[in-house]
Amino acid sequence: MGIQSTMMAATGFQKKPFDKQELITLFKDTLKSENKLFEITRDSLRSAKDIFNKGGNVIMNRKDQMFRLFHDNRRRFIEAPWMTQTGFFDFSNMLLDSEPLENTSHCKAKRFVSKFAITVPYNKNNSNKNTTTYKSNLEVGVRNFIKAFYSKTYTFGLSGSEFSNSKDIITFISGFKPTKDLKISVSSISKLKNRRLIWRPVPHTMENVEFCAYVKQHLPKFRDDLFMRKPIE
Numbered sequence: 001m002g003i004q005s006t007m008m009a010a011t012g013f014q015k016k017p018f019d020k021q022e023l024i025t026l027f028k029d030t031l032k033s034e035n036k037l038f039e040i041t042r043d044s045l046r047s048a049k050d051i052f053n054k055g056g057n058v059i060m061n062r063k064d065q066m067f068r069l070f071h072d073n074r075r076r077f078i079e080a081p082w083m084t085q086t087g088f089f090d091f092s093n094m095l096l097d098s099e100p101l102e103n104t105s106h107c108k109a110k111r112f113v114s115k116f117a118i119t120v121p122y123n124k125n126n127s128n129k130n131t132t133t134y135k136s137n138l139e140v141g142v143r144n145f146i147k148a149f150y151s152k153t154y155t156f157g158l159s160g161s162e163f164s165n166s167k168d169i170i171t172f173i174s175g176f177k178p179t180k181d182l183k184i185s186v187s188s189i190s191k192l193k194n195r196r197l198i199w200r201p202v203p204h205t206m207e208n209v210e211f212c213a214y215v216k217q218h219l220p221k222f223r224d225d226l227f228m229r230k231p232i233e
């Protein structure tokens with residue numbers, strides 16, 4: 001994490017839009033958690049392979065992605081003698097020394113075994129993955145607003161009592177002109193109810209700023225400062 005320096009690296013994680021202190025807290029809390037993962041909305045350009053196979057232009061893709069903070073099993077932890085003597089095996093909030101593994105075969109075996117805990121047998125060979133993709137930044141804002149409303153915890157200033165039912169939410173979303181034609185149905189809202197709320201999900205763009213202003217106009221307690229990522233300077 002480079003807590004005492006300006007350096008920070010996390011492969012596969014786009015850290016630029018986020019404040020460093022927030023990330024330090026997020027990573028430390030995640031490492032202490034039982035599942036050691038969080039989800040983010042990731043931006044990426046279409047791959048050259050996808051363009052070659054399907055045609056079209058280079059465009060931005062947005063999707064929800066799970067980010068795990070598991071040990072990658074490329075090195076072996078060195079356990080201190082007092083740990084085995086006292087039967088202490090909780091390493092969730094500790095820094096441990098490590099050493100190289102014996103060979104590449106040993107590494108491959110450990111990495112193969114470690115994946116069993118995060119692989120759901122039913123979905124292992126299923127191409128229909130439970131991944132949310134978005135067509136625009138505004139869609140990211142709207143769909144995560146709905147997920148926040150149905151969140152089990154008090155989130156972004158929403159208490160979960162602002163709307164009586166799904167139709168009320170659709171009417172509210174349709175009341176904002178830019179989102180009037182966004183495809184939101186009772187069925188799609190039902191699916192969003194069961195989705196995990198993404199940490200700092202919404203890009204700070206003009207369209208989302210205007211959407212948040214519309215929400216605050218009707219729901220003054222809405223926390224747009226927590227809902228959107230901080231603008232990139």
